[in-house]
Amino acid sequence: MKRAINKCWRDSASLIVLARRNVDNLSSGNSVDTNYDILLQTRTLDTSFSNSVVFPGGVNEEADASERWLHLLSSFGYGQCDFETLHRTGSHITPIFADNPIKRHIALRITAIRETFEEIGLLICSTKHKASKSDKWANIVSDIDLKLWQKRVSDNPLELLNLCKEHNCYPDIWNLYYWSNWLSPAYLPKRFDTAFFIAAIEKKPTDIKASSEVVKVEWASPKEILERSLKGDVTLYPPQAYELNRFTYVKDIEELKIFAKERSSHGNELFYPVIKQAKDGIVSLLPGDHLYPSNVDLKSTTTFIEDKNLLDLRGSNSSLHRIETSHKKSFFITHNYKPKNHINMGNQVTPINMKTHVITN
Known part of the structure; x- marks a missing residue:
């Protein structure tokens, strides 16, 4: 595979957020459906992937790879050994992480967390020191001024670091699990090389606040959104349609979490149609x-x-x-x-x- 020296695409990250469904909300009581929902958003007409249902995410910025993030993470007890768990030595290196796997894993996770916060106000961060962290679910920090900080982070990506310092928290990157890598086809006017990550949260938040780039935010099971797509009620692009179909093969959120965590440090091939x-x-x-x-x-x-x-x-x-x-x-x-x-x-x-x-x- 000939990877371009001078790239004609932008690196990006997308976050697939999962949360357990209430038993009463399983689709028509159908036991073959998943017991979890996925957080989805519909983009506005003047954005990339306009008027389509996508996972939160966006373009990787230089600020996401700042060395200052390592200092912040270190202050909560994390060190080089913890960073090295993000990439399994000797495994196949996924193309988007190729230049420096560990550094890229950290930076693209921060991209996914930052963009998710910018777009829908969900801040996947933790206030817990490493020694007291259980890692059962991705952590959320919610007691903040969403409108203020969404604007500040949107105007300057490095403001996420200031948000973390002010609220004594850090991006919960170890509860984001790498899932897949998709590159947009060459015939598209805008191209993105995207790392998809998974994060499972224990409870659905009630204070999600969408940005001006987002028309609608909703929770739905993979099966439900695929069925709505077949009816023409929603628009999906290939990566979203593919991943939603893939999720239907794992019904239980606990099983999916275990699988995602285990495979996260393994590399895999680039999905390029x-x-x-x-x-x-x-x-x-x-x-x-x-x-x-x-x-x-x-x-x-x-x-x-x-x-x-x-x-x-x-x-x-x-x-x-x-x-x-x-x-x-x-x-x-x-x-x-x-x-x-x-x-x-x-x-x-x-x-x-x-x-x-x-x-x-």
């Missing part, structure tokens, strides 16, 4: 598919033309990891695909509805 134009539709190939190229140019806008139908491109009993789109219908397809250090979704042909911007030659 490679587009092929078939005679009757479009296929977006993902890593692990038998047609996925061994060497991908991440800056190329070429769409490969195939003189075959979508069914023919699947091959015979091959490894499939792709999204097929034809006649305004899309399907997420896996077959004989085993991900590296992640949830095995088995064999499926699942209908999905998502927003794409595919161009052809």
Whole structure:
């Protein structure tokens, strides 16, 4: 995979916040649904991913990698050994962390926490010294002037550090678990290389305050939001549609927390869709598919033309990891695909509805 020397995208981080559902609120009493909800927001029309349902997050800033964060974390008892737990030595290095894995893990977690606070007022920070921290759930600091601090942090990312100092807290980075890495296709006008993290909180907060970039904030189960998407009630982009589908394979929040924590320090491949134009539709190939190229140019806008139908491109009993789109219908397809250090979704042909911007030659 040819990773660009002069990047034409911006690094970013996104936070998938989970909270246990009340038993009474399980979808129609359906026991096959998850017992947790995910925090989602709908962006305004004048922002990136406008009018779509996304996880909180945004662009990585220089302030997120400031050495001053290490001094703050050290004052709460954390040292080099704690920082090194964020990356498993000898494991595959996820591309977005490649330059300096430990430093990048810290900085991108701070990005995810900062952007989540800016956008919806949820501050995932802790006031506990390392010696008294149990790490069962991600911690939240709520007794602050949200409107004041959201504006200050939005105007200057380093203000999050001042917020932490004033309220004697620090970003709860060890309760953020790395989940996946997605890079926007080259044909999009704005591109983001995004690290997705998971944080599980014990109770849903009641004081979330959205910023001007957000139209709506809501809690919903993965199944619920996917069903609403199929009806056309909400708009999803491929990373969100994919991850929500993946969550449906783990029903219990405790099981998901354990899994996410265990796999967090492992690396995995970059999710970068490679587009092929078939005679009757479009296929977006993902890593692990038998047609996925061994060497991908991440800056190329070429769409490969195939003189075959979508069914023919699947091959015979091959490894499939792709999204097929034809006649305004899309399907997420896996077959004989085993991900590296992640949830095995088995064999499926699942209908999905998502927003794409595919161009052809």
